[in-house]
Amino acid sequence: MTKAFTFKVLATDGKARRGSITMPRGEIRTPAFMPVGTGGTVKTMYMDQVRGVGSDIILGNTYHLMLRPGAERVARLGGLHEFARWPHPILTDSGGFQVMSLSKLRKLTEKGVTFRSHIDGAAYEMSPERSIEIQGLLGADIQMQLDECTALPAMEKEIERAMELSLRWAERCRTAFGDQQGKAMFGIVQGGDIAALRLRSAQALKAMDLKGYAIGGLAVGEPQPVMLEMLDITCPELPADRPRYLMGVGTPDDILKSVARGIDMFDCVMPTRAGRHGLAYTRRGKVNLRNARHADDPRPLDEESDCPAARDYSRAYLHHLVRSQEALGAMLLTWNNLSYYQKLMQDIRAAIEAGAFEARAAEISERWARGDI
Numbered sequence: 001m002t003k004a005f006t007f008k009v010l011a012t013d014g015k016a017r018r019g020s021i022t023m024p025r026g027e028i029r030t031p032a033f034m035p036v037g038t039g040g041t042v043k044t045m046y047m048d049q050v051r052g053v054g055s056d057i058i059l060g061n062t063y064h065l066m067l068r069p070g071a072e073r074v075a076r077l078g079g080l081h082e083f084a085r086w087p088h089p090i091l092t093d094s095g096g097f098q099v100m101s102l103s104k105l106r107k108l109t110e111k112g113v114t115f116r117s118h119i120d121g122a123a124y125e126m127s128p129e130r131s132i133e134i135q136g137l138l139g140a141d142i143q144m145q146l147d148e149c150t151a152l153p154a155m156e157k158e159i160e161r162a163m164e165l166s167l168r169w170a171e172r173c174r175t176a177f178g179d180q181q182g183k184a185m186f187g188i189v190q191g192g193d194i195a196a197l198r199l200r201s202a203q204a205l206k207a208m209d210l211k212g213y214a215i216g217g218l219a220v221g222e223p224q225p226v227m228l229e230m231l232d233i234t235c236p237e238l239p240a241d242r243p244r245y246l247m248g249v250g251t252p253d254d255i256l257k258s259v260a261r262g263i264d265m266f267d268c269v270m271p272t273r274a275g276r277h278g279l280a281y282t283r284r285g286k287v288n289l290r291n292a293r294h295a296d297d298p299r300p301l302d303e304e305s306d307c308p309a310a311r312d313y314s315r316a317y318l319h320h321l322v323r324s325q326e327a328l329g330a331m332l333l334t335w336n337n338l339s340y341y342q343k344l345m346q347d348i349r350a351a352i353e354a355g356a357f358e359a360r361a362a363e364i365s366e367r368w369a370r371g372d373i
């Protein structure tokens, strides 16, 4: 059982990396997909199912948990791992992104963000120091700096101001985090869709010698080619021996193309949110179980899957559950979707180890394009 946070690159295939993060609470096999567990739960799933589909780490959300049930309360109850009964690594976001997208009456200054809760309107202040304090109270193994993410499209001056503020906040978070053995604080590269700003952000964060680096401010409405171009510019500037986390990404196609550019960690609400809306991810593409064409279809989603939700239930039954708004519909489709995403990541890791990533990625994409027959 290691006491330190370490990252090793075990194999490379072009710019794709197969790696391993080791922490006291366990190993994270990369490239990794991290299910979003916003309020201390991966919605509709038991934690042993989340583990059972191959998840090494889940995400928690500072913004949601500080509002309800409260960071100090979670700490008094033993921390988020104990509270949610997930003993493996947890990464928490810093909360700034959620404040800007969810809260009302927010005000952003050099000091931090002040805002009112979207739940009860109570007033809060989130400084870089308070964000790190909250993530520590939750017991997060990987903590994110407080940053300002600019929605695109935006004026270059606005993107530059937010990127420079985020760099100053990174320094303050690094000081507040200190030297917590076995834990890590990641910096977040900002800079929108402006190459020069991305370079400046990455180089300044690299000089801070952080344990890991996230790429933020993407998947915020820009076309995929723009996101990929920013990865082409940013990844080479980041240290090769530290993990790279692309925040809030993405579809299977986004993940394949981003692994090919050197990304190691992903998170996205898509598989869990889609499951709650009747959408199934399969090897053959997406299947919308709300569609009447499934009403008499006795086939499972994927007879070859090792996930019971994909292998043991007919599409007709899943269609019935979704149309009837039965809770089991969301549960089975979320289970299927997370299983699909983790199987995709396992496929990717094996392909990089075998030096066959490009060919395997093309096969996966072609199967998706052919659709569901």
Ligand SMILES: NCc1cc(CSc2ccccc2)c2nc(N)[nH]c(=O)c2c1
Residues within 6 Å of the ligand: 036, 038, 059, 060, 061, 091, 092, 093, 094, 095, 096, 097, 144, 147, 148, 149, 188, 215, 216, 217, 218, 219, 220, 247, 248, 249, 267
């Ligand atoms: N849409 C992409 C995205 C998503 C998240 C949220 S990722 C997340 C969500 C829940 C829990 C943990 C991480 C971000 N978070 C931060 N701090 N900065 C960003 O630029 C950014 C961009």
